[in-house]
């Protein structure tokens with residue numbers, strides 16, 4: 001069976017990660033949450049007080065960073081920074097507030113894009129992020145661009161944080177995600193945009209299962225075609 005690359009890009013908090021994770025699980029492909037990689041680097045920069053405008057501080061810090069993923073006993077791929085599990089730390093608001101700025105840095109992007117491309121060398125991978133279909137894997141066999149109404153996205157994020165014990169004002173969450181969307185779309189380096197051959201999925205009115213089924217149907221079609229043409 002030929003294995004394909006599935007790139008899921010889109011706006012913040014529109015369910016890309018949970019959808020990508022489920023699609024990967026159903027296809028028995030590994031899943032890479034590239035946002036978690038940018039978050040792990042951001043956490044390291046915060047901890048080490050790295051000045052983003054200082055080239056040598058940024059390169060020195062990147063030279064000492066190892067971002068990796070390990071499977072939890074529950075089967076989730078969790079992100080590690082230099083051997084420490086930072087999966088829940090990187091989701092906290094203080095990291096979210098800084099991550100768009102860190103991910104706009106060209107050195108950071110170069111560093112992480114190279115690692116992501118290596119992870120996908122053998123095919124058979126689902127990745128979610130902002131630039132997967134445009135920069136990381138421009139030849140991905142299936143590209144999805146996900147979006148949803150900002151009010152719905154803020155509400156979903158609010159409930160997610162609440163379940164983890166972080167109580168944040170709904171409006172503050174909406175401001176944060178709209179700010180990140182703006183910064184992601186307007187940065188010079190790999191701005192967030194829909195790849196010309198990506199399929200737009202607006203999940204404002206879709207259930208989680210509906211969107212997973214939709215993407216799986218597209219993936220199975222691409223896998224069948226890839227088999228014929230590869």
Ligand code: DC
Nearest residue numbers: 034035038099100103129130131180
């Ligand atoms: O998917 P997320 O919200 O966890 O991503 C966190 C931030 O990382 C987001 O504001 C943009 C950045 N990001 C990026 O620039 N490129 C990616 N491939 C993934 C995430």
